[in-house]
Amino acid sequence: MRFFSYCLLLLSFCLKLSGVLACDCDDITVERAVSKSKIIVIAQVVELLDTKRERRLARYHPRPYESYRVKIKVKQSLKGPLSSHEVIEIGSHYSDCDLTYDKHKEYLLFLERKGRIYEEQGCTMSRALNGDESLIKEVKKDLKDS
Numbered sequence: 001m002r003f004f005s006y007c008l009l010l011l012s013f014c015l016k017l018s019g020v021l022a023c024d025c026d027d028i029t030v031e032r033a034v035s036k037s038k039i040i041v042i043a044q045v046v047e048l049l050d051t052k053r054e055r056r057l058a059r060y061h062p063r064p065y066e067s068y069r070v071k072i073k074v075k076q077s078l079k080g081p082l083s084s085h086e087v088i089e090i091g092s093h094y095s096d097c098d099l100t101y102d103k104h105k106e107y108l109l110f111l112e113r114k115g116r117i118y119e120e121q122g123c124t125m126s127r128a129l130n131g132d133e134s135l136i137k138e139v140k141k142d143l144k145d146s
Helices: 002-018 030-036 134-145
Strands: 039-048 070-079 087-090 106-114 117-120
Touching: 030 134, 039 134, 070 106, 070 134, 106 134
Parallel strands: 087 117
Antiparallel strands: 039 070, 039 106, 070 087, 106 117
């Protein structure tokens, strides 16, 4: 039994060192995500920016059509200073919580500005839309009610 306990402890330590951890966020409501975010946009990916030469990508292996860093074109600004048709760069922490983006897909993004680069705000409801408009409707309703 003691050997089994030591093995589990060693395994959990190794997983922590290797970065194999799930995104650790509490369940978040639409209301909380909207109030927490200064910038909310619907956008389409226009350019993938990750390259295989980047050292920090050694641990992360996006498929050839995915990227952690992208340029997006704002299709609609729901909250904040960005306007439609504006093209901005999205940075990444290369964490388990970051989205990987597919070229030409549309996303609902909850962002914050870091200098001239924008980043997906942690523990929000940023996601690929895949034709599902239900979350956008909820966000717009919450923005209208607040």
